[in-house]
Amino acid sequence: MASFDDVVTGAAAAAGLSNAQAHAALTGALGLLDRHAAPEHRDALYAAVSGAEAAARSKAAERPRRGLFGGLMASAGGVSGAAVAEAMGLLERLKAHNVGKAELKRLLPAARDQVRAATGRDLLGEAVRSVPGVGPLLGDG
Secondary structure, three states, X not given: OEEHHHHHHHHHHHHOOOHHHHHHXXXXXXXXXXXXXXXXXXXXXXXXXXXXXXXHOXXXXXXXXXXXXXXXXXXXXHHHHHHHHHHHHHHHHHHHHOOOHHHHHHHHHHHHHHHHHHHOOOHHHHHHHOOOOOOOOOOOO
């Protein structure tokens, strides 16, 4: 079994980010997945990565506040629009940690590799892909 802290540390090193940057980004991404991923994919990830569920439901993973555009996206796009708007809000929030799309494009595959190496499955990728429209915003696509 992998631990969330091990995934953060390994992914940070592979992506050239600090542990704090990786922790902020992966915690935010897990929060989004907790609210929007297909339950079977989310729960499989939680079962295989100790601490992932706690991180996903922590204060640091709370839903970002939406600006005007995010609110319009959420209401116009239905379930998919809400997830995309939340992902956009997460990207905005991560700027405070100097994490943008380029950093996420390095971090998410590195985190997926860490989870795959520990579990034999791409559980993180499966959870991300179960949320329509957010893969490209989270660096998966």
